[in-house]
Amino acid sequence: MKILTTVKKVVDVELNIHVENGAIVEDGLQYVINAWDENAVEATVQLKENNGAQTTLVSIGGPDNTDIIRRCYAMGIEDAIHIDDPALEKADSYVYANVLQKVYEQGEYDLIITGKQAQDTDNGQTGIILAECLKIPCVSNVVAMEVMDDQHIKVSRLGDAGTEIIELELPALVTVTDSINEPRLPAMRGIMMAKKKKINVMDLAGLGTSFEEVGGADLKSEIAEYMTSETRQAGQKFEGDAKEITAQVVNLLATEAKVL
Amino acid sequence: MNPLFMSILLIVGLAIFTRTMVQKIQLLMALEPTTRANHISERIKNVVIIALGQKRLVGRKKEWASGLMHAFIFWGFCVLLIRSLNLYGEGFVKGFQLPLFGDGSIVGYLYIALKDIMEGIVLLMAAYAIYRRAIVKPERLHNTWEAYFVLCMIGVLMISDLLLDGARYNLIMLHNNPGHLHFFNNPQFGSEFAWTPISVGAASLVSWMSADALSYLLGGMFWLHIITQLTFLNFLPLGKHFHVITALPNVFLKSLGYPHEKTKVLDLEDESVWEDESLGINHIHQLNWKQGLDLYTCTECGRCKEVCPTYTTDKPLSLHDLNDTLKLELLDNADNLIKRSKLAASIKADTDPEKVEEIKAQMAELNCKKTLIGEVISEETLWACTNCRACEQVCPVTIEQVPRIIALRQGQALMAGVYPQELNVAFRGLERNGNPWGIGYDQRAEWADGLNVKIMADDSDVDYLLWVGCAGSFDDRSKKVSISMVKILQKAGINFAILGKEEKCTGDFARRAGNEMMYQMMAQENIETLNNYKVKKIIAACPHCLNTLKHEYPQMGGNYEVIHHTDFIDQLIKSGKITLNKSLEGALTFHDPCFLGRYNSIYDQPRSILQGISKQGLTELDRHGSESFCCGAGGGRMWMEETIGKRINVERSEEIVGKNVANVAVACPFCLTMIEDGMKELDKDEQIKAKDICELVAENMA
Helix, strand or coil: CEEEEEECEEECCCCCCCEECCEECCCCCCEEECHHHHHHHHHHHHHHHHHCCEEEEEEECCHHHHHHHHHHHHHCCCEEEEECCHHHHHCCHHHHHHHHHHHHHHHCCCEEEEECCCCCCCCCCHHHHHHHHHCCCEEEEEEEEEEEECCEEEEEEECCCCEEEEEEECCEEEEECCCCCCCCCCCHHHHHHHCCCCCEEECCCCCCCCCCCCCCCCCCCCCCCCCCCCCCCCCCCCCCCHHHHHHHHHHHHHHCCCCC | CCHHHHHHHHHHHHHHHHHHHHHHHHHHHCCECCCCCCCHHHHHHHHHHHHHCCHHHHCCHHHHHHHHHHHHHHHHHHHHHHHHHHHHHHHHCCCCCCCCCCCCCHHHHHHHHHHHHHHHHHHHHHHHHHHHHHHHCCCCCCCCHHHHHHHHHHHHHHHHHHHHHHHHHHHHHCCCCCCCCCCCEECCCEEHHHCCHHHHHHHHHCCCCCHHHHHHHHHHHHHHHHHHHHHHHHHHHHCHHHHHHHHHHHHHCCCCCCCCCCCCCCCCCCHHHHHCCCCCCCCHHHCEHHHHHHHHHCCCCCHHHHHCCCHHHCCCCCHHHHHHHHHHHHHHCHHHHHHHHHHHHHHHHCCCHHHHHHHHHHHHHHCCCCCHHHHHECHHHHHHCCCCCHHHHHCCCCCCCHHHHHHHHHHHHHHHCCCCCCHHHHHHHHHHHCCCCCCCHHHCCHHHCCCCCEECCCCCCCCEEEECHHHHHHCHHHHHHHHHHHHHHHHCCCCEEECHHHCCCCCHHHHHCCCHHHHHHHHHHHHHHHHHCCCCEEEECCHHHHHHHHHHHHHHCCCCEEEEHHHHHHHHHHCCCCCECCCECCCEEECCCCCCCCCCCCCHHHHHHHHCCECCCEECCCCCHHHCCCCCCCCCHHHCCCCCCCCHHHHHHHHHHCCCCCEEEECCHHHHHHHHHHHHHCCCCCCCEEEEHHHHHHHCEC
16 A cells, blocks of 8 residues: 655644734744644555555645654654745645645645644645545545545544545545644654665656646635634632622623623 | 692682582673762771661670671681681691781780680580571571581581680690690790690690591591581572671672662663663663672671561561562573673674674573563562661661562553552542642642742742641641641741742652652652752751652752751750750650651651650650661551551551550651551550650740
8 A cells, every 4th residue: 555645844832923014024933844744644654554555645845844844754654755846835735735735746745644634724724625636535524534445445533413434445535633642752862864865856857747737826715814812811810708609790790891 | 738739629629619609700791880889987987887887786785696696607607717828838838827817916815815716606606596596596597408407517616616626735745745746835924824724724625635636636626627618609699698708898889978879760761671671670681780789799698687677567568578589580590690691781882783783682582581570579579578687777787678678669650560459549648639649739828828938939038848648638637737836837937938830749658659750749849949049958857758859859960958848847856956855745656757866867856856745754665766667657558548468557556556656756647547547446545645746846835
């Protein structure tokens, strides 16, 4: 089985994001591997370990994506394709999907695993659009995965009312949630060994396509502006015995909240 | 007596002993190198205090009886060495006297008196030791046949020598000395027997015997003594009684300047070490020779496990069993290791590259095959340790357990990539945001908002850097400690600043969890920041930060004067910069943090501060000071699940509850979390308040 896994580098959402004049303030930000993509990589490596798959990773982004690619190598991914083309800076999910389609077509993969969405945009579209472009079956929000035979996998999907168990014919695409596994921290030895591994870096031309062909010149969506959401105000703590607290709360409900 | 027989006994006895010892030494020399041949005068001092003085045996109140027992047996043996030499001489020459110890001087007389009394005492002590093992049965002891056998041999040595002298006395005094036996009879000091009451007492036991029978007894006891002694000598290296020979050198060679051997700064950039698995300890041949000597020296006395927070809460880590297991593995591989070291020596002499490769391949064949963790020691055993050093503090022969555990963890974390998975979250947090919680690094100084605290980036012209630590920066409970510390420093008018978002975890827990790579990453970045600001003096509010900044950063080029906040506050009080009110109500106790006490010898300063605050003074816990009981969070355990046995923090909290106090002071953010959690678990968090010393100081300042 040949598996293609996609990883994106996203802003570390643990940090406070500041917006000025409708744009994100880059100063002080740091970028990390998208958490759900890390789950996708872990799921891929587990399939490799348990079922003997060939694993390839693809990441679209600037030169500094190298560190997350090496991290995935250290986790156990065997090959990596790095699409580094400055033209893709403003690409949306549709463009990404088109680029990934090109990668897929060059490799004859049986299974594509992506994270369910990226932490930065929270769109959750790229994987699904990619499956649509490729006309292959797709299941999103996968929480468990099992290989049945060379042609089929069985996945569990977390729905609103319960879990769906779906059998899929390959080739297929799944997007995974963080419930599927706990991504390993790359072994230190793996990190050192990964330093020497080759990454297949190419731009759009190298991939045999062009900015226009992947829809970059005619973006379907574009980010117009960023805004900061209002921060929640701190709560109020009441002290005293139950009677006193009740009186204070009732008073505030009447005077401040004006609901009584 | 019989020079021929004596010669045969000595040659056989010493030949076997020499052969055994040569093998043991060769095995140590086959292990990894380490330097211990420095600071000789300090080393001699250690030998005098710890080994000859038996400090850790007689110095522990709760074990004074067994401590004295051991000490007297040891001192007795030291005294009797001279007597033994004299007896060997007598085997060749009748009436042999050692120079200085003959009947011509008071020294000889004093010596025979001392020898006589010591033999009596050693005999009594051996009897007490047998009684203690057989009847009292202290839980920490392994009750082995070996121990009884050795105690019996000691008994035989004493009895045979006393009866030898007793028979001699009777022959000389009651039977007119038919064999013209030699005895001290200097007109100035009198007869020998006036100085040897115990031997004379022994004589009375056999006074009924005829002269012939006494002659036989004398000869019999002489040879019994000699044969037992040579047997004893050859038996020692075979088991735990090897410590009789190795304890003195082991104490002499102990680590100096820091309580145990510091973790080596591994060269992680060297590709070959990753390929040949030479980082940390994965196989027994990766121990250094001192660690091998530690294994030889373990007496299996069990003091280590008795004070161990993990063993006493039913975790699968029994330190003397760990020593024993490693020793057996070492001995199992002895022949191969000795061959391997000979090959290594031949590589140095050989310059032909092909030949060198061939030898290297032969050496690899001789490597110990078993992976220590998994095949010899269980993972649970390795990861249970909290690095609290209680074991090392009480070990009478100064065995260093913790560095070995860290090196074994390095083997696991760096080479095998196997470690408790809960650590992943903390490691990832460290990697991305420089703190184990993984909270955005940009929020590190938010606790100080509105407190008017300088940030180094804005103004680095300060006297002190306040090292806040991750807990003090991100943990809501510990943030209150940081705020209190700021109040104290501002009150005392100290010109200080914090690093703010430039500060990162010191890497303490990562290093102790074997993740040297993560530690070095943190240390490098911090040292760069600190050196950039030319920081000289650091106040650390966390003993783990203190320990790493003070003792481990110098290994990587970070040299600062680092002081713990309790030490600093104590100085502020003593210099009158802050004044305390004795206003704290309710009984108060203090929980000594391991990394403050046992690692940095800070015991008095916290107590001095607390005495100045508490109306009722300070109630000591049963386990306090250098024998304080760990909270369970050291050695990276803060970030691991505790699923086996009783929780360590609950055990400690129960001890605190048992003291009927209203307040427990701590001086470490991990201890604070653990003790508070323990109190909650016991439903005592309302009655007993756990607070950091600086919170108590801030609340009780004038």
